[in-house]
Amino acid sequence: MLPRRVVSPVSVDELARAVRDAHGAGEAVVPWGGGTRMHVGGLLRRYDVAIDLGRLDRILEHEPGDLTVTVEDGVRVATLQAALRPHGQRLPYDPPFADVATIGGSLASNAVGPLRSAFGGVRDLVIGMKVVQADGTVTKSGGKVVKNVSGYDLMRPHIGAFGTLGAIAEVSFKLTPLPEATRTYAAAFDSLDEAQVACEAVLTAPFQPERFTLAAGHTPARAIGAEVAGSGGVPGRYWLALILAGGAASVDRMVSEASRIIREAGAAWHGVVDEAAASSFWRANEPDSWIGGAARAESDRPVLSLRATIKPLAAFQYLRKVEAEKLPAGYRHDWVFHVGFGTVTSHLWMVPDRFDHGDSAWLIRTVELARSAAREAGATVTTEGCPADMKKSIDVWGVSGPVVDLMRSLKSQFDPAGTLNPGRFVGGI
Numbered sequence: 001m002l003p004r005r006v007v008s009p010v011s012v013d014e015l016a017r018a019v020r021d022a023h024g025a026g027e028a029v030v031p032w033g034g035g036t037r038m039h040v041g042g043l044l045r046r047y048d049v050a051i052d053l054g055r056l057d058r059i060l061e062h063e064p065g066d067l068t069v070t071v072e073d074g075v076r077v078a079t080l081q082a083a084l085r086p087h088g089q090r091l092p093y094d095p096p097f098a099d100v101a102t103i104g105g106s107l108a109s110n111a112v113g114p115l116r117s118a119f120g121g122v123r124d125l126v127i128g129m130k131v132v133q134a135d136g137t138v139t140k141s142g143g144k145v146v147k148n149v150s151g152y153d154l155m156r157p158h159i160g161a162f163g164t165l166g167a168i169a170e171v172s173f174k175l176t177p178l179p180e181a182t183r184t185y186a187a188a189f190d191s192l193d194e195a196q197v198a199c200e201a202v203l204t205a206p207f208q209p210e211r212f213t214l215a216a217g218h219t220p221a222r223a224i225g226a227e228v229a230g231s232g233g234v235p236g237r238y239w240l241a242l243i244l245a246g247g248a249a250s251v252d253r254m255v256s257e258a259s260r261i262i263r264e265a266g267a268a269w270h271g272v273v274d275e276a277a278a279s280s281f282w283r284a285n286e287p288d289s290w291i292g293g294a295a296r297a298e299s300d301r302p303v304l305s306l307r308a309t310i311k312p313l314a315a316f317q318y319l320r321k322v323e324a325e326k327l328p329a330g331y332r333h334d335w336v337f338h339v340g341f342g343t344v345t346s347h348l349w350m351v352p353d354r355f356d357h358g359d360s361a362w363l364i365r366t367v368e369l370a371r372s373a374a375r376e377a378g379a380t381v382t383t384e385g386c387p388a389d390m391k392k393s394i395d396v397w398g399v400s401g402p403v404v405d406l407m408r409s410l411k412s413q414f415d416p417a418g419t420l421n422p423g424r425f426v427g428g429i
Helices: 012-024 077-087 103-108 192-203 218-232 248-264 275-284 288-293 312-324 357-375 388-392 402-414
Strands: 005-007 029-032 049-052 059-063 068-072 126-132 138-142 167-174 181-189 211-216 238-246 269-273 301-309 331-338 343-350 381-385
Touching: 012 029, 012 049, 012 126, 012 167, 029 103, 059 077, 068 077, 068 103, 077 103, 103 167, 181 192, 181 248, 181 275, 192 211, 192 238, 192 248, 192 312, 211 275, 238 248, 238 275, 248 269, 269 275, 301 357, 312 331, 312 343, 312 357, 343 357, 357 381, 357 388
Parallel strands: 005 049, 029 049
Antiparallel strands: 059 068, 068 167, 126 138, 126 167, 181 238, 181 269, 211 238, 211 331, 301 343, 301 381, 331 343
């Protein structure tokens, strides 16, 4: 779908005016950040105005002594981290495609990165927010200091609402110091059983990794395998990567303990990897073919992406059922499991020109099987990426019951006219 017009505000006042004008004209508005997660969600009912927030890109206030920062919606995540680094600080939040993703878009879509293992969800890092509501009213909640007067937390509903309740304009965060030392420890396993033994041991170990991710498939193997062992590759089908951070002596102890755990679990290969290998691994687990909703010119592309959040131990049973699904010729399957907080993202890839719309029935059955496996673990599965026509046949969110009623109630209060992203979120709101 294409909008009738595009607006690029350079201030919160201009943003508010654009939303207010569209609301008054009965138009539907879609706020745009970096575009990295615009493929997620249901089909829009209407699309009249695109609001490009990329010019709201100022770092408004940084107080190093207070470990706080306030930024506009359109600041790129990587740009903010680069500005904080000389002060020995960071925002402990690492959504995919940090060089493209904006702060506002990442929060609105609740983009998740592996640092959540150690620092929790991004909601816990936000201390203040300015939002433009559907009628153009600007509201503020929280503040710019960590300790604020208690009251209603009006920030949280906007995080993960996909811009259906308001357009995030400014955000204040609490920061953390950069660690003195970091090291990435990686391992390859021949079986999921061995990988599970290692993961369970790390979960109960006397240290906590900053990132704790297990991945399977061609993509992660190509990433670390090429960096570590050259063209010969590294044995193993399942890849585990831990980022260990803290004081130098503490990190040495963590590396030693991680080495013992992984060795005893029966790893086919394990060891410390350099920054280039680590970066390749994390980047390989971000399928950039979905950026902007269109595949890039690559050797292959994902045709289906699913996301589930499951208790870490129950997730292994879910993964076994996902892997048991037989794939037609020309397809392959990768998955990424953030063990520390239980999010599993799986991607079905295809050889170029294999897919046609006649395969949609098979893809829908794949989604249904994944949801059935997740329900047994008390979880739901979101279809984050799929062909547009398929969205006419399935509920991409996979959510039902009282939760949907609650979402609709919030929408009716924040945006009764359906101005913002109509149809994109849970329950078609």
